[in-house]
Amino acid sequence: MSGPVERSMAFVKRVFREFYRDNVGVVSPPPRPEAREFGYWSFERGEMVRHLSFRSAEEVRAEIAKVVPLHAYRSAAYYQYPSAPMEEKGWQAADLIFDIDADHLDVPCVTQHVYRVCPVHGLLDDGAKTCPVCGTGAREVDWVCDICLSAARAETTRLVEILVGELGVNEGELEVGFSGNRGYHIVAYSPDHLTLDQMARKDLVGYLTCVGLSPGLLGLPWKRGGRGRPRLDLLPPPAFNEPGWRGRIIRRAYSILQSQAVPPGLERYAGIIREIRDAWSVEPDWTVAPLGFWTRLLDEAIRMEALRIDPVVTTDIHRLLRLSGTLNGKTGLLAKKIPLEMLEDFDPLNECVVLPREERVRVRVAYSPAFRLGGEEFDEISEPRSVMLPIYAGVYLVLKGLARIEA
Amino acid sequence: MSMLRSERMLAKYPFIAAARDYLSRRGIALDELGSGRFGRDVERAYERVVEALKMGEDAEIGLYPDEEVEVLSFAIALLFVASIGDGWLARRWALAESLRCGRFLEEEEPEIVAELLRAELGIKVEPSPPGESGLGAYKVWAPHYLTLTSRIDSLEWKLVNRVVRGGWVYVTPKELARIAVEAIQKRILSRYEDARGTPLPDSLTAVAKRIREMLAEKRSFEVEAGQVSEEYWPPCMAKIKKELLAGLSVGHFANFALAAFMLTAGYTQEQVIAMYSQRSDFNEKIARYQTEHIAGQKGSRVKYTPPSCSTMKTHGLCVEEGRLCPGIKNPIQYYRREARRAAQRKKIEGRNDEEEKRDSGGGFLATST
Numbered sequence: 001m002s003g004p005v006e007r008s009m010a011f012v013k014r015v016f017r018e019f020y021r022d023n024v025g026v027v028s029p030p031p032r033p034e035a036r037e038f039g040y041w042s043f044e045r046g047e048m049v050r051h052l053s054f055r056s057a058e059e060v061r062a063e064i065a066k067v068v069p070l071h072a073y074r075s076a077a078y079y080q081y082p083s084a085p086m087e088e089k090g091w092q093a094a095d096l097i098f099d100i101d102a103d104h105l106d107v108p109c110v111t112q113h114v115y116r117v118c119p120v121h122g123l124l125d126d127g128a129k130t131c132p133v134c135g136t137g138a139r140e141v142d143w144v145c146d147i148c149l150s151a152a153r154a155e156t157t158r159l160v161e162i163l164v165g166e167l168g169v170n171e172g173e174l175e176v177g178f179s180g181n182r183g184y185h186i187v188a189y190s191p192d193h194l195t196l197d198q199m200a201r202k203d204l205v206g207y208l209t210c211v212g213l214s215p216g217l218l219g220l221p222w223k224r225g226g227r228g229r230p231r232l233d234l235l236p237p238p239a240f241n242e243p244g245w246r247g248r249i250i251r252r253a254y255s256i257l258q259s260q261a262v263p264p265g266l267e268r269y270a271g272i273i274r275e276i277r278d279a280w281s282v283e284p285d286w287t288v289a290p291l292g293f294w295t296r297l298l299d300e301a302i303r304m305e306a307l308r309i310d311p312v313v314t315t316d317i318h319r320l321l322r323l324s325g326t327l328n329g330k331t332g333l334l335a336k337k338i339p340l341e342m343l344e345d346f347d348p349l350n351e352c353v354v355l356p357r358e359e360r361v362r363v364r365v366a367y368s369p370a371f372r373l374g375g376e377e378f379d380e381i382s383e384p385r386s387v388m389l390p391i392y393a394g395v396y397l398v399l400k401g402l403a404r405i406e407a
Numbered sequence: 408m409s410m411l412r413s414e415r416m417l418a419k420y421p422f423i424a425a426a427r428d429y430l431s432r433r434g435i436a437l438d439e440l441g442s443g444r445f446g447r448d449v450e451r452a453y454e455r456v457v458e459a460l461k462m463g464e465d466a467e468i469g470l471y472p473d474e475e476v477e478v479l480s481f482a483i484a485l486l487f488v489a490s491i492g493d494g495w496l497a498r499r500w501a502l503a504e505s506l507r508c509g510r511f512l513e514e515e516e517p518e519i520v521a522e523l524l525r526a527e528l529g530i531k532v533e534p535s536p537p538g539e540s541g542l543g544a545y546k547v548w549a550p551h552y553l554t555l556t557s558r559i560d561s562l563e564w565k566l567v568n569r570v571v572r573g574g575w576v577y578v579t580p581k582e583l584a585r586i587a588v589e590a591i592q593k594r595i596l597s598r599y600e601d602a603r604g605t606p607l608p609d610s611l612t613a614v615a616k617r618i619r620e621m622l623a624e625k626r627s628f629e630v631e632a633g634q635v636s637e638e639y640w641p642p643c644m645a646k647i648k649k650e651l652l653a654g655l656s657v658g659h660f661a662n663f664a665l666a667a668f669m670l671t672a673g674y675t676q677e678q679v680i681a682m683y684s685q686r687s688d689f690n691e692k693i694a695r696y697q698t699e700h701i702a703g704q705k706g707s708r709v710k711y712t713p714p715s716c717s718t719m720k721t722h723g724l725c726v727e728e729g730r731l732c733p734g735i736k737n738p739i740q741y742y743r744r745e746a747r748r749a750a751q752r753k754k755i756e757g758r759n760d761e762e763e764k765r766d767s768g769g770g771f772l773a774t775s776t
Contacts, residue, residue, distance in 0.1 A: 168549040168574025192550040199557035199655075200550075202723055207566040211723065217568040243572050312728055 004119075008398045008405040013043045013068055015355055015395055016327055020065040023354070027064050027072075028325035028337060029057040031189060035078040035092065039320055040069035041329060050320075053082035060323075070329030073320035076187070078194075086318065093194035096169075096201070097321055099313040100155045101183035102148035106308070113143040115367065117402060122384045123367040139401050143369060144182040149348055156184040157343060159307055162208065163188060166244060171340060178348040180328025180335035185321060201315045210245070210306035218246045221286055221294035232291060238284040245305075252301035254280060265296050327354075332395035349373050355392035362386060363394045363403040411522060418474040419511045421481035422504075422595055423527045429478055440483060441610015448476050452483035453614055459503035460496060460621060464688040466503035470511070485595075487615055489602035494654050496622055497599045498687035505592035512587055517580035520587050521545060528590040530555070535577060542570045543577030547586060552576040555589040560658035626684075635669075635678050639745035641738040642726035643719055644668050651685040660714075660722050664738075666701045668713040671739050676702060713738050 020027070030036060038060065039050040054060045064072055075082070076097045080090030103110050116124040116138040118131030124138050131138065156176060163169040168190065175187040196204065206212045215222040219236045238250045256263045257277050262270045269276075272289065279288040286294060313319055322328065322335045333352040353374035365387055370380040374392050381387065386406055389397070397403035417426045440449065451471055458466045471477045481504070488500050512520050524530040531548035539546075547555075549571060556564045570577045578586065607615055637645050647665045650657050657665075662683065669679050676698050683694040696705065703710030715737050719725045735741045 165573065166549070166571045190550070192548065196550060196553055197557075200553040203553050203557040203566050206723065207571070210567055211721070212562060212565045213567045214562050214565075217563055244570060245567065246570075311723075 004404045007407065008403075009043055011361070011405040012332065012395050012398055013070075015332070015391060016043075016070075017065075017068045019327060019355060020068060024061045024065045026325040026334070026354075027061045027323065029054075029060040029323065030074055030095065030187070032078055033057050033060055033074075035080075035082060037075035037077070037079060037082040037089070037320070038063075038323070039073045040064075040067060041071040042067065043070050043329075051083050051085070064323075064326060069326070072323040072326040074323045076319045076321050077317055091317065094317040094319075095321075096188040096190070096193045096196065096204075097313060097319060098159060098186040099179075099183060099310040100152050100159065100186070100308065101179075101310060102144055102152045103142065103182065104308045104310060105148065105151045105155060107148045107151045109145055109147045113145065113148070115141045115143060115369070115402075117141055117367050119366050119401070119404065120384065121366070123382065141401050142182070143371075143400070146349065146372065149182065152183050153343065153346060153348075155308055156186060159186055159208065159309065160340065160343070162307070167193075167204070167207075169193065174340065175324070175337060176340060176343055177324050177335060177337045178333075178346070178352055179322055180326075180333045180352060181330045185335075187321070198315055198317055201317065202311075205309065205311045205314050208307040208309055209311060210302050211311075213245065213302060215249075215295075215298055215302075218249070220246065220249065220298055221291055222298075223291060223295045232286040232294075235286050237286065238280075240284070248305050249298060249301045250284075252305050253297050254284070256297060256301060256304075263297065263300055265300060266293065269293050330399055332392060332399055350375055353392050355395055357390050357392055359391050360388045361391050361394040362388050362406045363397060364406050365397060365403040368397055368402050411519070411526065414474040414478075418470065418477035420508055420523065420527075420591075421478045422508075422591060422598065423523070426478050426481070430482055435479070437486075438608040438610070440486075441608050445479070445483075447473070448479040448483055449611065449614060451476050451480035452487060453618070455480060455484040455504070456487050456496075456500055456618055457621060459500040460618070460625060462503070463499055463690060464502060464506060465690075466506070468503060468507040483611075485598060485602060486605060486607065487611070487618055489599055489605050490607045490615060491619055491622065492603055493622060493626075495626065495685065495687065496618075497596060497603075498654050499689075501592045501595040501599065502687045504595055505588045508591050509584060509588035512584040513581070515584075517544065517583060520580065520583050524583070524587055524590060528587070528594055530586070530590055532583065533575070539572075539577070542572075543579050543582070545580065545583050546575035546577050547583070549574050549576050552578075552586070555586050555593070558656045558658075559585075559589070560656075560660070635674065635682065639742045639749065641735065641741035642731050643724050644713075644738055644742075646726055647724070648682065651682055654685060654687065657686070658722075661724055663701065663711075664714050664719065664722075664724065666698055667711040668738055668742070670698075670702050670710075671712055672742050 034053070034055050036053070037050065038052040038054060039048055040052075041048055052063075054063060075094075077089075077094040078092045080092060082089060084090070103113075116126065116128050118124055118134065118136050118138060120136065121131050121133045124131060128138050130136060160174060160176065163174065163186075164171055169188045170190060173188055173190040175189065177185050177187075179185055221232055221235060238254075239247070240251055240254065241247065242250065257273070257280055262273060266273070269289070272293075276289045276293070279285060324335055324337050326335055327333070328335055332355050333348065334354045336348075336352050338346050349372060357374055363386070364384065365381045366384050368378065368381040371378050373396060374390065376390070376393070378389075378393060394403065394405070398405060411420070411423060412425050414429075417423065417429055420426070435445075439445065455468050458468055471480070484500070488497050512523075518534075521532045521534070524532045530551045533546050535542060535544055535546050549566070553566060556566075562568055566576065635648070637648060640648070644665055647657055647661045651665075665682060666679050669682070670676070676695075679698045680691065680694050683689060683698070684691070699705045701711045714722075716725060716729060716732075716735060719738065720729070729735070732741050735744070
C-alpha cells in the first residue's frame, strides 16, 4: 500500500501526464538533438537515467510524453555517440551555458526563505532537526519570492548585455529561459564559442565574475604592496561612459560615493567623504583622495559589480541542462524560453504557470507562507489544515514538500 | 597571402599551407627520403627533433641557410615525431618549433603577423580603427583570444584585465606575436595528430630509432609518475595530476600546490619531479631546485604546506566549489581524513576476518589486525 507521499506524487504525475498529452509541442529540444545526450529523473525511481539519445526533436517529445519525467535534461555538449559511456562519447562542442540562481545573489530575503517543517505538524523552529511532537526528521524547504526572482532576472539582463556588447555573442544566438524554480538559464549557440575548451571557459567565467581582476592593469588605483606606490596623477582619469569593466567599476564607485551612508570599510574617511563627493560631481579625479581610500572603494565596487553566475556550470563542458519546455519537478512550473525583448517584464510566477487553474484539489498543508502564483494571492497557512487549491498551486506546495494530496 | 609566399617566409614558417604546396610541387615521394639526395634534409630534421627533445623551451633550432632544406626538414621532422607517436615528445617539439617561429615573428612587420594569423591559422584579427589604436594596435576576436591565451599563466593575459569591446580584445603588436606562437603550437600539434602513426620508410627507421632511444633515456621519469598512487587524494589535486599526465599545460600556482601537497603527504621528491616531467617544457634541474625549495631544503628553509581551499578557489583550482569535500579547509586535511578512515576500515575488516577465523575454528594465527 502506498503512503501519503506516494499518493501525492502519483497525483502530480497524473497532472504532468495530462499536461504533456495536450501540450507536448511546448517541449523544446535544442538544436541538433541527434548529437545530444538526454537524461531524466523519473517519479518512481529516485535516480537519474542518463546517456539517452534520440534521432529528432519529435522523438524527444514522444519520449517525454510517454515517460512523464519529474525532471528532464539535455546535454550542453554535442557528441559523436551521445549514448555511449562518457569517455567514448566523442565530444565535439558544447553550447556556452550560464546558470543564475536566486540564492547565489546577495539579496537579503534569501536567508529568510528556508523553512523547516514537519510534514504532519507544520512549521518548526529555526535549526530544529526533528519534530518535537512526533520525532520525524525536519524537512528543509527553500522558498522564492518576487524580490529574489527579480534580482535573478536583473542579473540575467546584465549578463546578456555583456555577452552581446563585449564577448561577441549575437542576440539571435542567445536563448534565455526561466528554470522553472528560482533562476534563469542562458545559452549561447554562437559557433565561435561552441568549441571553447574548459580552460577558455574558465577565463570567460573569470571575466564575468571578476576573478583575477587586477585594478592596476585596468588603469585604476591599486595598492602595489610595500614600496613603490603608484602615483595617482599618472592614472587615466575616471570617465563614466567607458565601456567594459573599467566603466562599470567607476560608475559603481561613483554611485557608492553618492549614496548617503558612508560605505562599509570606509568609516575612517567619513570626514573627507563629502569633499570627495563634491569633487567627483564637478570633475572626477583620483588625486582628491589617498590611495587607501580608492583601493577600498574599488574593492567594494568590484564586489558589487561582479556577476553572480554559477562558475561550475559554465566551465563544465559535459553538463546536463534542464530541457526547455518541460515541467520542473520542484514546482510544477514550466521551464520556459523567454524572447529577449520580453525579459525585462517577464513574470515567472505568472507566465510559467501552465497546470490547470480552474480545477481544484484538496490538500493538507503543513505550513505555507503567503505567496502569489498564477495571478492569485494565497494567505499564509500557519497551522496544518486542509484546503482546496487550484491544481497548479496544490502541485506547487506538494512539490515544495509543504502539502499532501488528501484522499 | 602573397607576402607569405617567398621561400624565405616558408623557411621561417614551414607549417604554413604554402610550404606543403611547395613540397608537393617538387613531387618528393616518401620512400625517396632515405636516399643520399636528401641527406642534409634528414640530418637537419633529426637536429630539429633532438634539439627540442634535449632543450625544451630553451631549444635553439635557428634558421638553416638553405631554404629548401629548412622547409623539407620540418616535414621530415614531423614525420619522425608522428611515427614515434609519443605525446610528450610531440608537445615538446611543437613548443620548440613554435618558439622558434616566435623569435622570427618579433622581427616582422606586425601586418605580417596579423596576416599569418588570419590566412594560415584561422584567427580573426583586425587593425584597430584610428580612434582606438591607443587601446592596442590590433584587436583579436574574443573567442579566439580565449582559446589561444587561456593557458598563459599570467594576470595580464586574463580577459578580465583586458580592454574588451564589441567582441574584440585589444592587443599590442608584441602581444599579437605571442598569440601567434600559441596558435602555431596548436597548429603543429594538430598536424601531428593528423599524421600520427604514419609508418616511416625503411630508410629512415635507423634515425628514428636513435631519437627513440634518446627519448627513453629522457623519459625514465614517466613510469614513476604513472605509479604515483592517488589514493585518498582530494579532487583538486587528482585533477592537477590528471592534467599533467594528459600533457595539458598546468599553471605555476597549480604546480606549486601539487608539489606542496605531495611533499606534505609524504611523497618523495623524486615522485614530485616525476610529475613535473610530464610538462613539455620540463627541465630537470629547475624542477629539482623548485621541489627542494618547496620541501624547505633550499632558500628560505620554509617547508611549504599546500594552499588552503579558499586560495585554491581564488586560483580557480577548486573542483565543484568544494561540494565534494564538505568541512575541508585544506586539501591535505582531505588526504589525512581519507587515509585515517581507510585505516579504520581496514582495522574493522581485520577484526571481522579474525572473528570469522575463530568462528570457523581455523587454527591459523592472525598475522595482522
